[in-house]
Amino acid sequence: MTTTPTANSPAAALEQALQGRFGAFGGRYVPEALVPALEQLEEVWRKAVVDPEFVGELERLHRTYTGRPSIITEVPRFAEHCGGARVILKREDLNHTGSHKINNVLGQALLTKRMGKSRVIAETGAGQHGVATATAAALMGLECVVYMGRKDTERQALNVARMRLLGATVVPVDTGSKTLKDAVNEAFRDWVANVSTTHYVLGTVTGPHPFPELVRDFHRVIGVEARQQVLDLVGRLPDVVCACVGGGSNAMGIFHRFLDDRQVRLVGLEAGGSGVDSGKHASRFSTGVPGVLHGAFTYVMQDTDGQTVESHSVSAGLDYPSVGPEHAFLLESGRAEYRPVTDHEAMEAFALLSRTEGILPAIESAHALAGAMKLGRELGPEAVILVNLSGRGDKDVQTAAEWFGMLDTDRPGRVADDPGAKGTGEKL
């Protein structure tokens, strides 16, 4: 169901004036009170990205603070479980704060200062975007408030502490499903009330225009670097680029530079949770239909009355019922494909990369690794697969330890005595 007017409809003239569309998707579905702020953001951003001073400052920060360019790592022992295909990781996990999120927030924090605003707010699921925003705010002397679903503050307690240590105020959100979706709602409410002093550092490639385009462009550096790095290493482009897709920012960041390379398959991996048929998942492209959530027209998990349906995933960062509108466009245009990965498959990939390569991935990124395992087996040993390792797994140690039965259930916080607790003893 696509509801955008056709070229022949009476509303076509109005629709032609729209900006920020990716085909039918995107737009700006927000309270009028926010429109001036979005217009200001767009104006400041479009001027900044062609201003050598802004571009130079962001590049300097990436070089001296983020740690860019991030490296690539070939993982042959992991690749043995991927049908023998060559698997190469883009190491966004090595960025300062431990994920790709810093690319975007440094850019938006600089824009905040350009707009003359002194306060930033953010929403976060797994906490990576909140940590990155708190970091950028500390670096640039901005007040910072982060909204986080109560359920996520509990499963990502370490990141809550990190944000608070960085000087941010973390506000647990008790409404709705108490996850990322509800944190976004609260951030929007704060923004409506405080828009004159506050910039909303939206953390992914969704939301009202210009956020999907703006956030994508701040992450585009991932693909720009990775494409050249793979060419240098392999002598040709990869056959497939894999990335996990929650809101979809790391995926858009690595996909975008490859869009014109039609021979490169772009594969986004969504959270299949307990399985798409179970109803407990965040696989928007498997069951969602186009609709509006959080300012954008895109795929949304919703019921027949248009009420948002709760999503589920072992990964807080992928536990979101909507997805960036450009991904919806890439799906419908056929340029990208999207597959669900179950919690079980993701955790198996998590364990495998840890034990074969000494790299603990974020559980989000483990979804991309699981996708690579399947694709490698489909494509065989001649294939080259580039995986965006969007974040590191430190924040997920508790979740993973519980998943693999490494904690003593009788003594909270203590490890199990059995050294061979599920998944740990096997040599690979």
Added chain:
Amino acid sequence: MSVADVLDRCRAENRAALVGYLPVGFPTVEGSIEAMRTMVQAGVDIVEIGVPYSDPVMDGPVIQDAAVRALEGGVHLSDVFTAVKAVQEAGAEALVMTYWNPVLRYGVERFAADVEAAGGAGLITPDLIPDEAGEWIAAADAHDLDKVFLVAPSSTPERLAKVTAQCRGFVYATAVMGVTGARTSVDAAAEQLVARTREATDLPVCVGLGVSSGDQAAEIGRFADGVIVGSALVRCLTEASSPEAGIEAVGALARELADGVRRGR
């Protein structure tokens, strides 16, 4: 039928119109409709029938809580049309206040047709700006429905002109920067916003967000064409000891507000 006729009648009486909001389905569908009828009998001129939505970013805790409980109680979009018909039969005009996704999911043209068939005047759309409303504008025009878009203190003169050009019925002026919820005083921004809006349009301008008492209704009624009250009425239902007590409280507050708009000028 347009709510502009009601606003004209109120203007002839030298007073502002009273617009009362309640979400359909709280505490039950029938209970909410009974509360709406009570509001009408107490002097509310236009009923704003809220469609409960899972992600109401413009609403504060009172309305969100009622919406969540209505959804948990099993309210459906079809109940909205039942409420529209009941309000119409009770003698007031009904506007449906809805976030955009439920309308999209239902089908914009189908929704417009069903609002018209139920006797509703039109829609208030808090998260749909005219820039994105081409399909709704076309459907509303085809079904002779009011299109109430919002303006805010942050709206530039250009935005005021653009938004009001697409309104029909009245312009909804959000008096404060923030979400819905009763406030203890009337913000000076409200009067300024009404004045600025009147520079852009001849349409009536109604003020909402934060009104909770007869005195506030009187104060706003001095300079606005209509006074919109939501959270304070909803709170009558959420804080009541019983459904009957809630309806009684809604009636009492509506009478106080109706008195307020009648002594404002």
